[in-house]
Every structure is written in structure tokens, then in C-alpha cells.
Amino acid sequence: MRISKIEDRLEVIESPRYIFFGPGAIKKISNVLSYLTLGKRIFLVTGGEITRKIADDVASTLELDGFFVDIFSAKKGDIEDVLRCDQRFKEFRGDIILGVGGGRPLDVAKITAAWNGVRYISVPTSPSHDGIASPSISFLLSKKIEEKMGEEWAKTESPTVIIADTNIIKNAPSISFKSGFGDLIGKVTAVRDWELAYKLKDEPYSEYGASMALLSAEIAMNHSREIKPGLEESTRLLVKALIGSGVAISIAGSSRPASGSEHLFSHSLDIIAMEKGRKSAPHGIQVGIGAIMMAYLQGQDWKKIRNKLVEAEAPVKASDAGIEREDVINALTIAHRIRNRYTILGESGLTRSAAEKLARNTGVIE
Numbered sequence: 001m002r003i004s005k006i007e008d009r010l011e012v013i014e015s016p017r018y019i020f021f022g023p024g025a026i027k028k029i030s031n032v033l034s035y036l037t038l039g040k041r042i043f044l045v046t047g048g049e050i051t052r053k054i055a056d057d058v059a060s061t062l063e064l065d066g067f068f069v070d071i072f073s074a075k076k077g078d079i080e081d082v083l084r085c086d087q088r089f090k091e092f093r094g095d096i097i098l099g100v101g102g103g104r105p106l107d108v109a110k111i112t113a114a115w116n117g118v119r120y121i122s123v124p125t126s127p128s129h130d131g132i133a134s135p136s137i138s139f140l141l142s143k144k145i146e147e148k149m150g151e152e153w154a155k156t157e158s159p160t161v162i163i164a165d166t167n168i169i170k171n172a173p174s175i176s177f178k179s180g181f182g183d184l185i186g187k188v189t190a191v192r193d194w195e196l197a198y199k200l201k202d203e204p205y206s207e208y209g210a211s212m213a214l215l216s217a218e219i220a221m222n223h224s225r226e227i228k229p230g231l232e233e234s235t236r237l238l239v240k241a242l243i244g245s246g247v248a249i250s251i252a253g254s255s256r257p258a259s260g261s262e263h264l265f266s267h268s269l270d271i272i273a274m275e276k277g278r279k280s281a282p283h284g285i286q287v288g289i290g291a292i293m294m295a296y297l298q299g300q301d302w303k304k305i306r307n308k309l310v311e312a313e314a315p316v317k318a319s320d321a322g323i324e325r326e327d328v329i330n331a332l333t334i335a336h337r338i339r340n341r342y343t344i345l346g347e348s349g350l351t352r353s354a355a356e357k358l359a360r361n362t363g364v365i366e
């Protein structure tokens, strides 16, 4: 059954039921599945070669414990991948879906679970963004699904369980750590945008949702120099903050606390890259750079945001993230119109010259 959105004054908070967290958490997998009594046919969605190996290990454990397993590798994370995954799941007649990998396979698993009305378990192997715990999938994928199939098909739910094994996640590439940190720092500008929309547009606002998102950002910012792969402690801290942000989205019933103008900038870069047939920079890297510029517009301490990103060794210049100068300016000028979400960019957005000035003044471009 799909629980629908807020009706009148009835609030529904849909969030993960269990979060297993720490070194060796993956060993709990069979116990969790047995306890949930949702069935014996387990469908794993994983990514490329690296995460496939992790998923193969999970599958072997499950098979030894009497489960039947099939594995699908989401190589691209696009709509075609989702359609293939859905078909394979239907053929397998699975009872439950596990996403094992980075953000790409987790999104594919989340949407396939929603289409088939089964539970989804998130087994992140990378700390790259808060989608590891949130009910949402990437903006671009959801836009594509909405365009091709209709709005209903892009609706997803929070994972029922999150199994975050820090022994596995700590081995993710260093760029994933920087991306997770950038996604978190973006909450500083996202929450300010939400407050603006609340005051200027009378949008619904949740103090709990906003505080939780800000707290997640603050914790990460307080430990900016420690955000590195290989260390269990800093992996734990980053993943916990990302889970906190994902839960803030659940509390708000919208990605509002976690996604404002800095995300509009990042999504616009994704759209531009897609149109040019290129790969974007990682989500949180773009968000971090966007947060510097949006904090400047909001009159917040943008230099602090920039310094924190520098401390985490995340790029603060577009060129260091492989983003072209022209794409930054174009993304800034289209960001306000890619989604119906009021932010500091207002209803008419930035002119080209204002966009260029903003990016130059904040050191994002030369």
C-alpha cells in the first residue's frame, strides 16, 4: 500500500524503520530479512564491477542462509536501466529489493521497489549524498520518468531498512566523501531558501525538518578536516549526518530542507551536461560550489562555506571540478525555472551579467 501525501492537517511521516550502522553491519542482513518476514526471494540491485563484488558477497551469505537471490547491475542509472531492472525483477518474482552500491544503483532499486509495491532496503557503499536514506531519487531521473511515464511513476518511498557498513563505505573513493560533504553544506542555503518561501509565499514549513537538516550540515562542518576515506570514525560521522539529512526530508515530506537554490544550480548543470552528452561532476561537488554562490546572494557567510569546503579538500573553483565557465553562467541563469520551488533566485532568476559577476565575486570562475 502506498501511503499518500499530507491531507488537510493530517501529517504522515514516512521514514526508515531500522538503521544498522557501523563496522560489520552487513553481517546482520540475513537476520534483518528473516525478522521482517517479507519473503525469501531477494533481488539485489548493484552498480559496476566494484560494487558487484560487494553484492556477490551479500548474495552468497543470503543463499547460505536459505534465501533465493538474483542480482541486477545498474550500469547507467538512467530510465532504460530502470525499465530493464523492473522487467528482471518481475521475471524473478522477488519479495524485496536491496540496493547495494553508490547513488546510482540505490536510485534504481528505490524506483523499482516503488513500481512493484515491495519494500526497499538501502545498503550504501559510498557516502556521496543523502539519497542513501531519503525517500527521493535524483532530480533528473525523476524528471525523465515524469516526462516519459507520468508523475505517479516517479513517486518513491524511504528505505524500510538502512544497513550502512562503515568498513565497506570507508573504502569508497575520496571524491565520494567530498561529494557527501558538499551535499551536506548545501543544507545551509537550502534551509534559508525554505524560510524565504515560508515568509514570502506562505509555503508549509517544518522547524523540525529545518533544524535537523542544519544540524547535519553543522556536524559535518565541525569536522571538515577529517572527512577522508579509510577512517572508520570520519566515515561514521559523514554517513550519520547524511542519514540525518535523509530523515529531515522524511519529516518535511519534501526535499525542501535539503534542496534549495544550490541544488537548482547543480540540477541545471546536470541538464546542461546531458544536453551536451557529457558526464556531470558528482552531485555534492556541484552542490557545494552552488552553496558558496547562493550563500553570497542570501547575505550569509559565504566565505565560511568556501573555507569549510577547502578544509574538506573539495573543489571551490568550477575548473577544479571539471565544470566549464560557460556552463556555470548558463546554469545560474536557468536554475530558477527548472522546478517550481521558490528560492533566493526569485521568479525571474539572474541575468547573464549578474550570474557572471556572482561566479567571479565568489571565485567560482576567474
Ligand SMILES: NC(=O)C1=CN([C@@H]2O[C@H](COP(=O)(O)OP(=O)(O)OC[C@H]3O[C@@H](n4cnc5c(N)ncnc54)[C@H](OP(=O)(O)O)[C@@H]3O)[C@@H](O)[C@H]2O)C=CC1
Binding pocket: 046, 047, 048, 049, 050, 051, 052, 077, 101, 102, 103, 104, 105, 107, 125, 126, 128, 129, 130, 131, 132, 134, 136, 137, 138, 139, 168, 169, 170, 171, 172, 173, 176, 179, 282, 283
Ligand atoms: N536519491 C537522491 O536524492 C540522489 C541520487 N543521485 C544519484 O546518485 C548518483 C551519484 O552517486 P554516486 O555514489 O557518486 O554514484 P555511483 O553509484 O555511480 O558511484 C560512483 C563510483 O563509486 C564507486 N563505489 C561505490 N562504492 C564504492 C566502494 N565502497 N569502494 C570503491 N568504489 C565504490 C562505484 O563503483 P561501481 O562502478 O561498482 O558502481 C562508482 O564507480 C547520481 O548519478 C544519481 O543517480 C544523485 C543525487 C541525489
Ligand SMILES: O=C(CO)COP(=O)(O)O
Binding pocket: 129, 130, 131, 136, 137, 138, 139, 183, 255, 258, 259, 263
Ligand atoms: O539531492 C537531494 C537532497 O540532497 C534531493 O533533492 P531534489 O529533490 O532536489 O532532487
Ligand SMILES: [Zn+2]
Binding pocket: 129, 130, 183, 258, 259, 263, 283, 287
Ligand atoms: Zn543533494
